[in-house]
Amino acid sequence: xxxxxxxxxLSRRGFMxxxxxxxxxxxxxxxxxxxxxxxxxxxxxxxxPRTGPLQTYLTFSDDPVTTMDVNLCLQRKDAExxxxxxxxxxxxxxxxxxxxxxxxxxxxSLLELWDRRSLFRADLRGxxxxxxxxxxxxxEKYGFGEERSFRTLPGGDAPVRFLNGGDMNVGPRAEKxxxxxxxQDADFLVIGGDLPYVNGLYFDYWKWxxxxxxxxKLLHTGGRMVPLVTAxxxxxxxxxxxxxxxxxSPFYMTYFGRQNQGPESVYHSHKFGDNIALIMLDSGHLIxxxxxxxxxxxxxxxxxxxxxxxFAAYHVPLYPAYRPFDGSPSxxxxxxxxxxxxxxxxxxxxxxxxxxxKRTKPLKGNQVVAEGExxxxxxxxxxxxxxxxxxxxxxxxxxxxxxxxxxxxxxxxNKDGLxxxxxxxxxxxxxxxxx
Ligand SMILES: [Fe+2]
Ligand SMILES: [Fe+2]
Numbered sequence: 001x002x003x004x005x006x007x008x009x010l011s012r013r014g015f016m017x018x019x020x021x022x023x024x025x026x027x028x029x030x031x032x033x034x035x036x037x038x039x040x041x042x043x044x045x046x047x048x049p050r051t052g053p054l055q056t057y058l059t060f061s062d063d064p065v066t067t068m069d070v071n072l073c074l075q076r077k078d079a080e081x082x083x084x085x086x087x088x089x090x091x092x093x094x095x096x097x098x099x100x101x102x103x104x105x106x107x108x109s110l111l112e113l114w115d116r117r118s119l120f121r122a123d124l125r126g127x128x129x130x131x132x133x134x135x136x137x138x139x140e141k142y143g144f145g146e147e148r149s150f151r152t153l154p155g156g157d158a159p160v161r162f163l164n165g166g167d168m169n170v171g172p173r174a175e176k177x178x179x180x181x182x183x184q185d186a187d188f189l190v191i192g193g194d195l196p197y198v199n200g201l202y203f204d205y206w207k208w209x210x211x212x213x214x215x216x217k218l219l220h221t222g223g224r225m226v227p228l229v230t231a232x233x234x235x236x237x238x239x240x241x242x243x244x245x246x247x248x249s250p251f252y253m254t255y256f257g258r259q260n261q262g263p264e265s266v267y268h269s270h271k272f273g274d275n276i277a278l279i280m281l282d283s284g285h286l287i288x289x290x291x292x293x294x295x296x297x298x299x300x301x302x303x304x305x306x307x308x309x310x311f312a313a314y315h316v317p318l319y320p321a322y323r324p325f326d327g328s329p330s331x332x333x334x335x336x337x338x339x340x341x342x343x344x345x346x347x348x349x350x351x352x353x354x355x356x357x358k359r360t361k362p363l364k365g366n367q368v369v370a371e372g373e374x375x376x377x378x379x380x381x382x383x384x385x386x387x388x389x390x391x392x393x394x395x396x397x398x399x400x401x402x403x404x405x406x407x408x409x410x411x412x413x414n415k416d417g418l419x420x421x422x423x424x425x426x427x428x429x430x431x432x433x434x435x
Contacts, residue, residue, distance in 0.1 A: 174384025193233020
């Protein structure tokens with residue numbers, strides 16, 4: 001299907017003019033895709049800022065009540081003193097007016113092999129709970145971005161709202177869902193893998209650019225950024241033979257491999273105030289379910305055993321709604337993780353990968369149990385990708401509900417209980433239940 005397209009006929013000068021030096025890699029990558037139509041559509045979408053950070057996003061590696069990690073992808077690693085300037089009142093981007101500042105440290109990563117863009121992170125610490133902070137980020141050489149804001153978690157037993165979805169990609173369905181997600185005023189978003197479907201390949205890196213841009217446009221409503229808590233999916237990894245996690249998953253690990261205290265890791269856990277613990281797992285994409293990860297899971301569940309609401313999020317479901325129940329990653333998870341989920345009374349399992357909607361009955365010991373006696377598993381990851389058809393699938397013995405509907409979850413936690421609802425791509429609530 002090879003055919004000439006407009007891109008390949010451009011002179012180098014014209015090409016640089018069209019894309020800017022920064023867009024060069026993305027443009028080249030697009031010209032290697034199969035269809036001329038696709039090339040045109042993609043290249044018209046990808047424009048990156050000429051000053052300020054190329055990407056700005058928030059993660060947690062410490063207590064979300066008093067800390068925030070501001071991640072910056074800057075144009076080069078020679079950025080001069082990359083900084084975040086911040087304050088509890090808006091300063092309209094006037095750098096000198098912000099009363100607090102934090103230096104962003106450079107992390108060398110394989111992202112620098114793309115077009116020398118480099119990752120930095122400012123670890124903001126000692127923040128006030130439940131407070132909105134306004135900030136600008138960047139450096140003297142390449143400039144600062146416009147003012148953005150974030151809100152720390154309230155702490156204690158104050159209500160918390162978070163979102164969950166997975167299997168996003170960067171198409172129109174992802175845009176629709178992100179728009180409704182942006183309207184939820186959520187404290188954070190839990191993404192269960194398969195983010196932009198780049199498969200750890202430089203060829204498709206441009207989709208990461210688009211993925212971050214969609215969040216800026218749709219999720220971070222009014223400039224307030226929603227922090228991301230992520231798990232890895234199969235589409236974050238390549239098939240390169242290596243034990244190095246960064247080689248196997250160069251972009252995911254670069255962007256999201258530091259959501260923990262201590263060395264880089266693909267699994268991590270977080271506590272959001274008194275009542276919510278969240279354990280993020282790798283369902284066998286870089287690290288096997290068994291062994292070290294299962295031991296770590298038990299240690300975390302033990303640590304959080306007195307926390308009221310315990311969540312685990314991971315890519316491949318223990319209770320798949322579309323794929324076979326006896327698929328090997330699901331079997332491995334039920335063998336190595338399920339006994340621990342049961343032993344410590346996991347409240348909710350956040351599952352993905354199957355590209356459908358489902359909610360299970362309460363389950364324990366791989367059986368349906370009475371309400372309040374087991375774990376409810378919700379999923380299965382259609383936060384942007386096309387849902388699979390479920391019309392000819394009989395209702396699984398473990399499912400309360402299932403359908404081929406794209407959606408994301410809104411989870412409200414307060415001291416009296418949990419309320420969970422699913423929102424579809426038209427903004428319509430398709431499920432609601434309480435625990
Ligand atoms: Fe997926
Ligand atoms: Fe997947």
